[in-house]
Amino acid sequence: MKKQLFRPARLLPLALILLIISCSKNELNNSPTSATKSTNPGIVRISFDAEAFKMSQLADPAKASAFEITAAAPRADRQKIDIDIYEDGTSAWVMEKQQPKNDVKEHHLTPIDSTIRETQTTQIDRAGNATYYDNTGSLIRQHKLTIPSFNTLVSEIKRDPTAAFGAVGVPSTERLKQVLANAAAVGAVVQDLGNGVTSIRIPHASPVSNAAARTSGSGDYHSVDIINTQLNLVLGSTLYDANEEVVSKVYYAYTFENGKAKPKASYAEIWNTDKKANKVKSISNTYFYQFSATVNN
């Protein structure tokens, strides 16, 4: 009963054929065969242990298909992350998988392939070579990744190292004013709400309006951030699509140590439009633990 019934799946593997080519193309030859920590600290080092939790709330579960219901189930992923940012804007990453606090494991009756080696540690070097290791520290695979440049941050730090060093955790008022002014100059709408609260509305690069990519809701997105200008903290934000519909709403929570703010959690509600044009609301929270950021002279 192959050919006819196999049709639904026929093309799925085709979608992955190029993956094979791509993988082999991006294989690296000279990477460490076991996980090691970076010994070359950058001018900025960020470390945190964070748990990303998400689940979806179906508008009408009675009309949802079985796989839509199961896809709405909660997921949690926890990582310990160390990031070194270098003077040229490049960065090196070490991510170690941790046990999530939220127990959302699935309990399948299916035997799991014992040959599968799950990634425990990911290292990404400054050239974007990502190397994956299992829980014994043995190499699993490698792949090339593009990591965004941290040039803007680095140039700010270089411009005023002393201020930068002191500002870690809370941007200076001077810098915040400058950021707001710069943003206003390029089209952002800054509005003083009084009593030390300012809102800023800024445009974002539109998600692609590419037929091949088949995006939904593409267009000109913009966000509105609510900023406490005395504490220099963003309290929360809302992201709108081109139709002024909210696609994400987030509230930020901080902890304070010695007057410095550190991320504690972000609580987000995100609305995605599925292929049946239904709005699906997702809860997407990220909890941060042991956050630290240091600037090295």
Added chain:
Amino acid sequence: MKKTNYKSAFLLVMMVLTYNCLKSQDRGSVWVHGLNSGADDWLKYEQLFKAERQLFDQVTGATPRHYFTNGGVKSTASQVYTSYSIGRGGQNNRTIYVGHSNGGVVGRELDVNPAYSNSLGGIITFGSPLDGAKIANTSENGQADNFVNDGVDKITRGPVRQLYYLNEIANLLGWDAIALLQTTIRSSVIPSNPAADIGQQDLKEGSAYMNSGVRDVITTTPKIHVYGNENGPVLWHYLTSYENIGAHRPLSDDTQFVNLADLAGDIYNDLMWVNIALAVETGWFTFGIGGVYYGWIANGWAEGRDWFRYDAENGWNSLIGSGSTAFRSVCYEAFQFGTYQNCLEQVRLDPRHYEDYDCANPATYTQCDYYYSPVNGQSDGFIKAPSATGYNSDWSNNATKIEALGVNHIEMLDNPRIEKIFRDIFNGTAGADPSFRTDPR
């Protein structure tokens, strides 16, 4: 005396030769492929065991034999019966019937239909949907179509939201293939004229054929049901084998797409965390202006990651009917957005003491939600194990059930474990029904 000895010796030799001749043609065999499949499905094992065991071709003409299955189970059974009933040795109540997938359902039809009664000595089914194949239903009712479209949607969210990854992920996953997947699936996933393929209609769960009473007939014919219990993730294992058999590659390795899905899941996971870190970096290591945008992008990558890691597998299992759900609850720290405005108002009134307000220790609470947790059951990646063992078929009551651990629907045609199961069956060992014992040549 001497003359008598010669005569005795001659008779003895003749008896031995006759015995061996009879023994070497001890049992007829009929090997039947699956729905709309090729004659060479059983090529390997048919040739191997006819050479190794005292099995002979029961069917007429060249073997392996092809049967047209789109006329339905009864039509196929008629063709098969015709092929062996007038073949070498004619009907033979020692004949062993071997059917893969739909071929096993055809074997049952031959056993229960009075027109063909007592024509087989034993029936072995491999991955046969004896209670129906759910995928036959879901490929026709649009669920399979939705499943694929949903997958494409999920895996494109991240790169679409973060344009400079578009080419990178395009190279990784191949937009052309995905576009092809999307456009072609709509026209091809649902048979252009499903009513014309009676074979597929017959195999649907709850079909008129399945409910015609064929499952209720009890016979004494020895039966063995071999069912695959593929390792998770079954979808990626199954697709690897499907791709390999289509390309006439060996079926020995079914991990190719497993590894690729793993890699894709890892990359999407990495990019999710990269964007979470960017959201933090925007504010000089606090959440900054525009950080919400990165958070939203991170969510897009998370959706793709979860599809590769979980949703594809769970969704596929629901399509083939081996998935179910369990009602569970999960508790997590949530935020009451309704209090957000109050918080802002407090900060507005006196922004100097953020820590003192609910904003610093916001109105979080433990939220417990009930949800449907997917539970994937045993299957060969295409046919769920209960159907392959005739759980709801009385005809299967006296069948010996043999598990093929780690074997998928395609691998049943070529896999070391299946080869061992065949040997166990023909040796009458390892729990196999001894009535299938067939001596080596």
